[in-house]
Amino acid sequence: MKSAFVVLAALAALTAYYVYLPLPSTVSDPWQLMALDATFRTAQHLCNLIHYMRLSHHLRALNYMIGAIDKLEPPSQGHLKITDTLFDGVEVRVFEPATEQGEALRRSVVYIHGGGWALTSAKSSLYNNLCRTVAESLNAVVVSVDYRLVPDVHFPEQFHDAVRATKYFLRSDVLAKYSVDPDRIAISGDSAGGNLAAAVSQQLSQDENVTNKLKLQALIYPVLQPLDFNTPSYQQNMDMPVLSRFVMVKFWIDYLNGNYDFAYSMLINNHTSLDASQATYFRERMNWTSLLPLTLQKNYKPVIQTAGMPEIVQEMPALLDVRAAPLLAKKAVLQLLPKTYILACENDVLRDDAMMYAKRLEDADVEVTLDYFEDCFHG
Ligand SMILES: *[C@@H]1O[C@H](CO)[C@@H](O)[C@H](O)[C@H]1NC(C)=O
Ligand SMILES: *[C@@H]1O[C@H](CO)[C@@H](O)[C@H](O)[C@H]1NC(C)=O
Numbered sequence: 064m065k066s067a068f069v070v071l072a073a074l075a076a077l078t079a080y081y082v083y084l085p086l087p088s089t090v091s092d093p094w095q096l097m098a099l100d101a102t103f104r105t106a107q108h109l110c111n112l113i114h115y116m117r118l119s120h121h122l123r124a125l126n127y128m129i130g131a132i133d134k135l136e137p138p139s140q141g142h143l144k145i146t147d148t149l150f151d152g153v154e155v156r157v158f159e160p161a162t163e164q165g166e167a168l169r170r171s172v173v174y175i176h177g178g179g180w181a182l183t184s185a186k187s188s189l190y191n192n193l194c195r196t197v198a199e200s201l202n203a204v205v206v207s208v209d210y211r212l213v214p215d216v217h218f219p220e221q222f223h224d225a226v227r228a229t230k231y232f233l234r235s236d237v238l239a240k241y242s243v244d245p246d247r248i249a250i251s252g253d254s255a256g257g258n259l260a261a262a263v264s265q266q267l268s269q270d271e272n273v274t275n276k277l278k279l280q281a282l283i284y285p286v287l288q289p290l291d292f293n294t295p296s297y298q299q300n301m302d303m304p305v306l307s308r309f310v311m312v313k314f315w316i317d318y319l320n321g322n323y324d325f326a327y328s329m330l331i332n333n334h335t336s337l338d339a340s341q342a343t344y345f346r347e348r349m350n351w352t353s354l355l356p357l358t359l360q361k362n363y364k365p366v367i368q369t370a371g372m373p374e375i376v377q378e379m380p381a382l383l384d385v386r387a388a389p390l391l392a393k394k395a396v397l398q399l400l401p402k403t404y405i406l407a408c409e410n411d412v413l414r415d416d417a418m419m420y421a422k423r424l425e426d427a428d429v430e431v432t433l434d435y436f437e438d439c440f441h442g
């Protein structure tokens with residue numbers, strides 16, 4: 064009896080140790096976040112083991128587990144018409160509010176889901192229910208893009224899928240079919256989906272063949288650059304659940320089809336050292352000592368290596384490709400972009416990606432609405 068008690072107490076202590084995280088006092092719902100993080104960490108450890116044993120790619124295994132958890136939450140019901148179809152060969156799920164006879168043309172949102180270019184889908188309960196809510200509350204047609212994922216494809220395929228589906232939808236005949244007003248179309252996405260939404264906006268605003276333009280982009284804690292993993296928010300939140308700095312670096316390596324051996328070098332910005340001249344050139348466009356307000360810079364110092372590993376950018380040239388890293392676009396491109404909404408969270412490695420993009424867009428005379436949540440975290 065006594066020994067059972069000791070074992071139980073030890074187990075409880077171990078569990079508490081595993082689950083408990085010191086979190087900033089500003090985080091709302093800390094226990095919910097800790098539980099989510101412990102679940103996600105356990106799943107990731109298991110998937111790394113599966114990967115190590117060569118049973119499956121760790122992200123494929125993780126996506127499978129997330130899918131299984133997602134099924135516990137049933138898709139919500141309502142009065143929308145939901146159709147799975149193909150837009151120029153790309154899978155999409157379209158949410159249409161019921162139309163009334165003689166009703167004016169509707170507004171529309173192209174939505175690109177997050178998940179590190181590797182996880183979940185438009186058909187998951189999570190994103191299905193989100194897009195349903197958006198469609199119902201805006202009385203808008205929502206096109207949720209099911210682009211192909213890592214490890215089946217890597218950059219630039221995810222980007223191409225998102226461009227192709229959006230471009231097809233923007234055709235006048237397709238908009239007419241869905242009774243959509245060509246002057247009221249937004250694009251939106253969260254996290255890696257925010258990365259794709261930002262990249263698609265840049266691409267389409269420069270494409271003279273696209274006559275129906277996007278009216279608005281809405282980016283929710285977007286991923287925008289892989290050159291500096293030591294922005295103040297990366298330094299401050301490097302161990303923050305649900306997205307640690309190391310996990311984000313690995314998502315980038317997977318997206319750009321690079322080598323995991325580079326991860327530790329990239330953590331200390333060895334890939335954008337001063338002897339990697341091309342990378343240094345691009346880093347000037349995301350110089351956070353001038354782009355971020357001092358209140359966010361706090362006492363963090365830029366991490367710039369004099370001698371590093373220029374071979375990383377040579378092996379992963381996509382690190383410098385603006386279609387992967389929209390924050391690196393030149394001002395002349397930013398000037399063409401539509402009105403922009405950006406959401407950023409304090410307790411998120413990606414906070415400064417969003418903040419720097421907002422500042423660069425403002426400097427390019429784009430109308431920007433920035434929502435900054437001090438008590439929120441990624442995901
Ligand atoms: C626009 O269309 C023309 C003719 O189809 C094509 O040659 C050109 O590459 C297109 N431009 C872009 C930016 O796709
Ligand atoms: C970044 O901005 C600061 C302050 O404006 C400036 O002193 C510094 O030289 C800039 N660094 C780069 C790499 O452009």
Ligand SMILES: *[C@@H]1O[C@H](CO)[C@@H](O)[C@H](O)[C@H]1NC(C)=O
Nearest residue numbers: 327328329331333370371372
């Ligand atoms: C960073 O680069 C320097 C210079 O090549 C090298 O000595 C160091 O080991 C590298 N650090 C990591 C973590 O890759």
